[in-house]
Amino acid sequence: MIPFWRRSSFGTICAALVAGVMAGCNLQPPFQTPVGPTPTLSQLAGSWGGRFDAGRAVDHCWGLEWTATQDVTNATGRLRIGGVGAGVTFNPVVGTMTATPSGSGFTLALTVPPGATSNPACSMTGTGTVSAGRSPESPETIMVGKVTLEWTAACSGFLYRTSINTHSGDFLLVKDDRAHPGC
Numbered sequence: 001m002i003p004f005w006r007r008s009s010f011g012t013i014c015a016a017l018v019a020g021v022m023a024g025c026n027l028q029p030p031f032q033t034p035v036g037p038t039p040t041l042s043q044l045a046g047s048w049g050g051r052f053d054a055g056r057a058v059d060h061c062w063g064l065e066w067t068a069t070q071d072v073t074n075a076t077g078r079l080r081i082g083g084v085g086a087g088v089t090f091n092p093v094v095g096t097m098t099a100t101p102s103g104s105g106f107t108l109a110l111t112v113p114p115g116a117t118s119n120p121a122c123s124m125t126g127t128g129t130v131s132a133g134r135s136p137e138s139p140e141t142i143m144v145g146k147v148t149l150e151w152t153a154a155c156s157g158f159l160y161r162t163s164i165n166t167h168s169g170d171f172l173l174v175k176d177d178r179a180h181p182g183c
Contacts, residue, residue, distance in 0.1 A: 031144040031172045034133030038104050039141055044068050044075035044132075049177040052081075052147060054169035066097050066173060074100040079110060093117050095124065099143075105131040108147060108171075121154035128171055141175035 047067050054060040068077040075098070082092035095112035110126030128147030135142045148168040156163055 031142075031170055032136050034131050034142050034144060035136050036134040038101075038106075038132050041070045041073075041075050041101065043141065044099055044106075045070040046175060047177075048143070048173040048175055050143075050171070050173035052149065052167075052169055052171050054149075054167040060167055060169075063092075064171075064173060065092075068097075068099070074098050075106075079112075081112065099130075102129060105129060105145065106143065108145075110147070110149065114152075117155070119154050122152055124149055124151045124155065126150065130171060130173075135174070140177065143171070143173040145171050147171040 045068050048065070050064045050066075052062045052064055063082040065080040065082075066077060068075040076096060079095045079097040080092045081095070093112050093116050095110060095116055097111075098109045099106040100109075101107075106129070108126070108128045108130060110124070110128075112122075112124040114120055114123040116123070126147055126149040128145055130143040130145030130147075132141070132143045134140070146168065147170075148166060151165045151167070153165055156165065
């Protein structure tokens with residue numbers, strides 16, 4: 001029989017090892033939840049920068065820049081998507097993004113039309129819901145949430161390296177900021 005002190009030490013070591021591995025795998029959400037009131041549509045107008053991170057499973061991360069104007073029902077504007085992740089390099093593609101108020105956040109619609117890339121058959125649509133407010137770490141206004149991008153098969157090998165065309169991931173935009181370079 002194993003002495004009690006050896007069993008508890010082994011259990012403590014195993015628990016510490018598991019906790020360390022889980023922390024190293026980044027199982028925490030990559031972006032913190034915004035605090036404070038949700039911005040109004042007029043507060044969305046302006047320049048935003050951030051990223052879309054599809055995670056390590058597909059190893060894709062794209063930099064984002066959004067220039068928004070506001071009308072009565074939504075904020076919409078030019079969206080630039082550029083490669084910043086491991087092995088993802090290409091000239092930015094340009095489309096549009098629209099944010100429509102929904103509950104305590106916004107519903108997003110993203111589009112890259114055919115012909116926006118060097119392959120005229122490549123296009124993308126995306127949807128998601130984000131929370132918006134002040135960053136808990138700074139006075140910046142942020143949008144954070146889950147977004148799914150659906151690329152046509154013609155984009156494979158050009159905008160990403162896998163045959164998977166649907167990419168769900170974490171979305172972050174920061175008001176008055178340029179695209180975050182790291183993922």
